[in-house]
Amino acid sequence: MITLREGVNTQEDMEGWLSQLGTPDFPMSSEGVLELLEPRLVACQCEEKTVTFAFPVKEWELNPEGGLHGGIIVTGFDVSFGLLCHYFAKQQMVTTINIATNFLKPILPTDEVHYHVRIVSHGRTIISMVGEARLKRDNILAATASATFMILRKKFETLI
Amino acid sequence: MDYRKLEGRSQEDMQAWFDGICKGESRLLRQGVIPRMAPKFIGCNFLDGTLEVAYEALDWELNPQNIIHGGIISTAFDTTMGMLSHYYVKPHVVTTVSLNTTFHKPIMMGDTFHVKAKIEFLGRSLSSTTGEIFTKEYDVLAATATATFKILHELQHDPLT
Numbered sequence: 001m002i003t004l005r006e007g008v009n010t011q012e013d014m015e016g017w018l019s020q021l022g023t024p025d026f027p028m029s030s031e032g033v034l035e036l037l038e039p040r041l042v043a044c045q046c047e048e049k050t051v052t053f054a055f056p057v058k059e060w061e062l063n064p065e066g067g068l069h070g071g072i073i074v075t076g077f078d079v080s081f082g083l084l085c086h087y088f089a090k091q092q093m094v095t096t097i098n099i100a101t102n103f104l105k106p107i108l109p110t111d112e113v114h115y116h117v118r119i120v121s122h123g124r125t126i127i128s129m130v131g132e133a134r135l136k137r138d139n140i141l142a143a144t145a146s147a148t149f150m151i152l153r154k155k156f157e158t159l160i
Numbered sequence: 161m162d163y164r165k166l167e168g169r170s171q172e173d174m175q176a177w178f179d180g181i182c183k184g185e186s187r188l189l190r191q192g193v194i195p196r197m198a199p200k201f202i203g204c205n206f207l208d209g210t211l212e213v214a215y216e217a218l219d220w221e222l223n224p225q226n227i228i229h230g231g232i233i234s235t236a237f238d239t240t241m242g243m244l245s246h247y248y249v250k251p252h253v254v255t256t257v258s259l260n261t262t263f264h265k266p267i268m269m270g271d272t273f274h275v276k277a278k279i280e281f282l283g284r285s286l287s288s289t290t291g292e293i294f295t296k297e298y299d300v301l302a303a304t305a306t307a308t309f310k311i312l313h314e315l316q317h318d319p320l321t
Contacts, residue, residue, distance in 0.1 A: 074238070074259060075234065101259050
């Protein structure tokens with residue numbers, strides 16, 4: 001398994017680490033909500049600090065009206081922002097401080113959602129990001145978000 | 161619009177409606193993410209425009225750091241604030257326009273967290289709400305949120321109950 005190393009920020013390393021999403025040994029997605037969401041890497045640009053993940057819409061994620069629940073759209077953003085932060089924070093834990101989402105179009109059970117997120121500012125403790133959720137269907141812009149994450153002093157007990 | 165003067169709505173009606181939709185075979189609990197989160201109706205106040213719903217933190221809701229995922233906390237806010245808005249405008253359907261969540265303290269697996277939602281303003285086409293999440297018997301403010309819902313022209317004649 002590829003693990004994150006301090007000071008290593010290359011396109012190849014970023015692609016290699018994020019491509020492990022969904023594999024059984026990858027600790028980021030081996031349990032909890034990420035295991036259920038099944039995100040996969042579409043593309044990333046290390047220099048620009050951007051990444052795009054694809055999330056299928058699953059039946060358990062729907063609202064009573066049969067569309068994708070707004071909270072799950074936020075979850076998709078939070079996961080995407082979080083994975084991008086993790087890559088640059090390496091073995092240090094991160095936490096979401098704030099996430100603001102605007103919902104623009106309904107998302108159907110047959111859709112696949114592409115979350116494109118970007119780091120706007122990376123300080124010593126605070127990371128600010130923006131993102132877009134676009135549908136694979138006609139590239140429709142379905143939601144936008146901005147988020148602030150904090151890099152904690154605490155490190156992962158097992159290497160990620 | 162003064163939501164306290166809506167025809168056919170009252171404290172008794174509100175309480176009975178939320179009691180009904182949070183249990184059994186209600187449409188709210190028939191499919192999707194809401195039944196997985198097992199909301200439990202705690203109380204409401206018609207005149208204050210408030211609703212309180214409790215959720216258990218479950219293992220499928222964890223993030224890689226073994227605390228409840230921020231997206232799941234947002235889902236609890238969206239669900240509770242959406243239900244509250246829907247009560248005042250039903251049979252009209254509401255849809256979330258924006259949701260802004262701020263996280264203050266982690267929620268651990270096994271915790272019960274209480275979402276308290278309040279209608280701040282109800283207009284003809286928008287509902288503005290605020291929310292707070294408490295854990296540890298209301299001692300810890302774990303998260304806060306604001307959300308805006310659009311009241312659609314569309315009517316839902318299959319009630320959530």
